[in-house]
Amino acid sequence: MFARDLMNTPVITIREDATVAExxxxxxxxxxxxxxxxxxxxxxxxILTHSDFGLSPKFRPLSENIYSLLGSTSTFEHMxxxxxxxxxxxxxxxxxxxxxxVHGSDSVEHVARLMLRWQIHRLPVMDDGxxxxxxxxxxxxxxxxxx
Numbered sequence: 001m002f003a004r005d006l007m008n009t010p011v012i013t014i015r016e017d018a019t020v021a022e023x024x025x026x027x028x029x030x031x032x033x034x035x036x037x038x039x040x041x042x043x044x045x046x047i048l049t050h051s052d053f054g055l056s057p058k059f060r061p062l063s064e065n066i067y068s069l070l071g072s073t074s075t076f077e078h079m080x081x082x083x084x085x086x087x088x089x090x091x092x093x094x095x096x097x098x099x100x101x102v103h104g105s106d107s108v109e110h111v112a113r114l115m116l117r118w119q120i121h122r123l124p125v126m127d128d129g130x131x132x133x134x135x136x137x138x139x140x141x142x143x144x145x146x147x
Contacts, residue, residue: 001107002106003105003123003135004104005108006143007132007139008135011036011124011132012032013036014026014036014048014091016039017040017091019087019091020086020087020091023035023091034121035047035048037095044126045092046097047099047122048095048096049122052094099124101123101126102114102123102125102126102135104125105127121136
């Protein structure tokens with residue numbers, strides 16, 4: 001079995017000039033936990049995951065992280081202001097630029113080894129320099145469950 005047999009298509013993506021608020025809305029609306037980031041030439045230039053919203057050092061010192069903000073004694077107004085500041089940031093400023101990718105012809109075993117070795121939960125699938133799919137941990141659960 002190959003990566004192309006396991007990958008999800010079409011891939012929900014976002015442009016690097018979009019805002020974090022736009023990315024959050026897209027993730028919620030499309031029920032995805034990651035967005036490959038494309039530049040104006042449709043080239044993969046990064047990835048934004050759900051964990052980047054609260055845990056990325058790039059958002060600090062806005063709120064330390066969203067979880068401590070929600071658990072703190074801060075006011076509702078402070079939480080709103082922090083959310084607005086985070087939401088206005090550009091994807092290109094907060095995305096992960098170093099993206100490990102696989103190719104459609106790579107074996108599923110190779111994909112699994114990469115995910116385990118680098119402790120990542122999703123891998124974009126590229127063919128001929130273009131993003132053609134994405135594989136997530138969830139896809140391996142579906143494989144084990146038989147579909």
